[in-house]
Amino acid sequence: MSQRIFLWALLTSASFTSWATDPFTIELYQTSCNICHGAGVAGAPTSFEPSAWTERLAKGKDVLLQNAISGFKGMPPLGMCSDCTQEDLVDLIDYMSTEQPK
Secondary structure (H helix, E strand, C coil): CHHHHHHHEEEEHCCCCCCCCCCCHHHHHHHHHHHCCCCHHHCCCCCHHHHHHHHHHCCCCCHHHHHHHHCCCCCCCCCCCCCCCHHHHHHHHHHHHHCCCC
């Protein structure tokens, strides 16, 4: 029982993107988000630079999700991912806002 609790605690506290990212999320990123976030086009926070996301993340992930769904400033609704679900968008936000291992 204590091993299950330890494993649960470890998995829920570890950043999923720090050790593995779902290949589907990477594919979505490459085909939609990278267009603007890869280079920080039109003020978009640059991918994999946590400092670019600090202020946005401080507002809460719910705010970021709603901005992604509705569009924000120059970002169209759903970004460039018209087929993305809310879960996909959350995964993409987590992926882009975390420094990636090199």
